[in-house]
Amino acid sequence: MSIEVVNVNKRFGDFVALDNVSVSIPAGRLTALLGPSGGGKSTLLRIIAGLESADSGKVEIEGVDATNLPPQKRNVGFVFQHYAAFKHLSVHRNVAFGLEIRKRPKDEIRERVKELLDLVHLSQFADRLPSQLSGGQRQRMALARALAVQPTVLLLDEPFGALDAKVRKELRDWLRRLHDEVSVTTVFVTHDQEEALEVADEIVVINEGRVEQIGSPDDLYDRPANDFVMRFLGPTTQLGDRLVRPHDLHIHTGAATADDVTGRVTRITRIGFEIRVEVAAADQIVTVTLTRNEFLSLGITTGATVQVRVAPEVHSVVGQPA
Numbered sequence: 001m002s003i004e005v006v007n008v009n010k011r012f013g014d015f016v017a018l019d020n021v022s023v024s025i026p027a028g029r030l031t032a033l034l035g036p037s038g039g040g041k042s043t044l045l046r047i048i049a050g051l052e053s054a055d056s057g058k059v060e061i062e063g064v065d066a067t068n069l070p071p072q073k074r075n076v077g078f079v080f081q082h083y084a085a086f087k088h089l090s091v092h093r094n095v096a097f098g099l100e101i102r103k104r105p106k107d108e109i110r111e112r113v114k115e116l117l118d119l120v121h122l123s124q125f126a127d128r129l130p131s132q133l134s135g136g137q138r139q140r141m142a143l144a145r146a147l148a149v150q151p152t153v154l155l156l157d158e159p160f161g162a163l164d165a166k167v168r169k170e171l172r173d174w175l176r177r178l179h180d181e182v183s184v185t186t187v188f189v190t191h192d193q194e195e196a197l198e199v200a201d202e203i204v205v206i207n208e209g210r211v212e213q214i215g216s217p218d219d220l221y222d223r224p225a226n227d228f229v230m231r232f233l234g235p236t237t238q239l240g241d242r243l244v245r246p247h248d249l250h251i252h253t254g255a256a257t258a259d260d261v262t263g264r265v266t267r268i269t270r271i272g273f274e275i276r277v278e279v280a281a282a283d284q285i286v287t288v289t290l291t292r293n294e295f296l297s298l299g300i301t302t303g304a305t306v307q308v309r310v311a312p313e314v315h316s317v318v319g320q321p322a
């Protein structure tokens, strides 16, 4: 393990921001701290970085007890959402900054900055000022700057939060590729479940100062530890007393069996290549998502009587042509 957070507690006045949090973050992986706003993600990241101290508990980085070490002794690099670049320095100088204050030889700095600018695809902008870059380019510069001093751990607090959806998506893909190239242990905060599911190897779900679940994207999505994780990770619908994913429900128009709930189709909506079918069953509106082929083979329209059940073998149903 690269980072061990053990029984960390943090209060702000009476407010409990972190309630006995323990997390193991594996070396060389990309880990997301995911959860709703105010849940404590940034506080945890800041405690790992040494920018905030825990009231009690321990932080270990690469086997070293870092609990009482100042940030600069932890060998972590960090990037925050509203990244403050040195406005009067070129991109090259911004990236070189950490190396210059460490008084590294000029040749080494030149070489390393060149490598990093290549890595983040900003070589042609080396002489520009930060104000002459786009938001996405500035975030890439921030990452290059954080990586310059070869941290063992890279901490990113909503690094793409302020950017528009398209740039965000590009940077997300790019971060994944970058991580695969340099494989420095990376922890990033996000409240966006899609971002976490798409990019991270491991996800730590944090809510109201507590860890709800830790696992791979598949673990969390398919085997959520509780209702909170299930609802936070993706769409859900209620069938009887069961909370399920809309695509894990099966519809048929044959005779009802013991597992079926009978209902009436109230609405059919097409969302991209999926079809969302709403079924009024008993006192519930159940949402079922189907592929276009599944939907067409059923031949249902609004008002039809249908049977709904939880698909017996989810993975054999999803994605199969009807």
Ligand SMILES: Nc1ncnc2c1ncn2[C@@H]1O[C@H](COP(=O)(O)OP(=O)(O)OP(=O)(O)O)[C@@H](O)[C@H]1O
Pocket (backbone or CB within 6 Å): 012, 015, 017, 035, 036, 037, 038, 039, 040, 041, 042, 043, 044, 189, 191
């Ligand atoms: N310095 C502080 N003083 C008082 N309260 C604070 C301080 N820092 C954070 N908090 C409170 O602690 C709670 C957790 O904040 P934190 O920033 O860790 O949440 P978060 O999960 O990162 O949320 P967001 O996604 O909105 O950034 C919030 O209710 C916040 O108001």
